[in-house]
Amino acid sequence: MVVTKGTGDEFWCPNDPDRYLAIIYVDDYMRFPRSGVLHHGNDSERLFDRANNNGLDLSIVEQELDEIYTKIMSE
Structure with a gap:
């Protein structure tokens, strides 16, 4: 562990x-599980199923996440 500085605060973080x-x-902590992501601890309904059941378009979420990623990587 090391002390990290830079935001005006100090905190311990892993090397x-x-x-x-x-x-x-x-x-594989950086990958979504292939079986689906559970929503709010509900172990019987995947996020994908919940979105479909409620008429939500997850492609909008994907687009927003792509935009966030692009912004982070360009800084």
């Missing part, structure tokens, strides 16, 4: 965040 997350959350 190797990818390794830390892989240990805590398993090796």
Whole structure:
């Protein structure tokens, strides 16, 4: 662990965040599970199913996430 500075605050963070997350959350922590993402702890309904059942278009969410990613990567 190291002390990180830069935002006016100091806090402890892992030396190797990818390794830390892989240990805590398993090796593929950056990928959505192929079985679907559960919504708000509901273990019987995937987010995809909930969206379909409620007429929600997840492609809009995907587009917004792509825009956020692009903005982060361009900074």
